[in-house]
Amino acid sequence: ETGVTQTPRHLVMGMTNKKSLKCEQHLGHNAMYWYKQSAKKPLELMFVYSLEERVENNSVPSRFSPECPNSSHLFLHLHTLQPEDSALYLCASSQEGQGNTEAFFGQGTRLTVV
Amino acid sequence: DAKTTQPPSMDCAEGRAANLPCNHSTISGNEYVYWYRQIHSQGPQYIIHGLKNNETNEMASLIITEDRKSSTLILPHATLRDTAVYYCIVRFSSGGYQKVTFGTGTKLQVIP
Numbered sequence: 637e638t639g640v641t642q643t644p645r646h647l648v649m650g651m652t653n654k655k656s657l658k659c660e661q662h663l664g665h666n667a668m669y670w671y672k673q674s675a676k677k678p679l680e681l682m683f684v685y686s687l688e689e690r691v692e693n694n695s696v697p698s699r700f701s702p703e704c705p706n707s708s709h710l711f712l713h714l715h716t717l718q719p720e721d722s723a724l725y726l727c728a729s730s731q732e733g734q735g736n737t738e739a740f741f742g743q744g745t746r747l748t749v750v
Numbered sequence: 751d752a753k754t755t756q757p758p759s760m761d762c763a764e765g766r767a768a769n770l771p772c773n774h775s776t777i778s779g780n781e782y783v784y785w786y787r788q789i790h791s792q793g794p795q796y797i798i799h800g801l802k803n804n805e806t807n808e809m810a811s812l813i814i815t816e817d818r819k820s821s822t823l824i825l826p827h828a829t830l831r832d833t834a835v836y837y838c839i840v841r842f843s844s845g846g847y848q849k850v851t852f853g854t855g856t857k858l859q860v861i862p
Contacts, residue, residue, distance in 0.1 A: 728794075
């Protein structure tokens with residue numbers, strides 16, 4: 637248990653559905669991240685929130701919409717996804733501003749788009 | 751951010767030391783070397799990090815060369831549960847948050 641909890645662990649959705657991924661961290665961290673890991677590919681950084689503000693958006697399509705209502709929660713809203721969006725979506729958090737610290741990852745949500 | 755180069759795969763006998771190399775020849779003076787590992791279909795797990803000096807914790811040891819262009823992660827007594835993909839990362843810091851770029855890592859197979 638890393639202190640970062642992601643729900644659901646598995647999700648199957650159709651291309652016309654709308655769903656949301658949830659991430660919650662119990663570590664008091666001030667930065668949160670969404671990563672995507674497709675089969676046999678490296679992790680790709682999607683979004684970064686620092687102090688609840690989005691500070692990084694790595695050219696992610698608008699069908700992925702992040703939301704960070706407070707420092708402990710991060711959502712990824714999904715709509716009209718494509719089959720190639722099927723992947724493991726990972727959330728992470730870290731405490732910035734106090735020297736070098738490691739990022740803690742959740743267990744991920746395995747998303748399948750049909 | 752500095753890129754890293756790792757061998758794609760390695761085998762290690764159970765109970766023996768696993769030595770995982772990483773090259774980061776373009777690392778800058780204030781960048782740290784971090785190691786994570788990812789067991790199949792789980793989230794990456796932090797292992798250890800360092801700047802210049804060698805580091806040791808309950809999981810592993812990190813040896814960084816004097817010129818800082820390469821490092822080695824050592825798992826002193828590998829077990830079957832250490833089978834995973836190991837990522838060597840140079841931390842790029844911008845704007846007060848981590849912008850961590852993962853490469854393809856080394857797939858370590860611990861053999862009984």
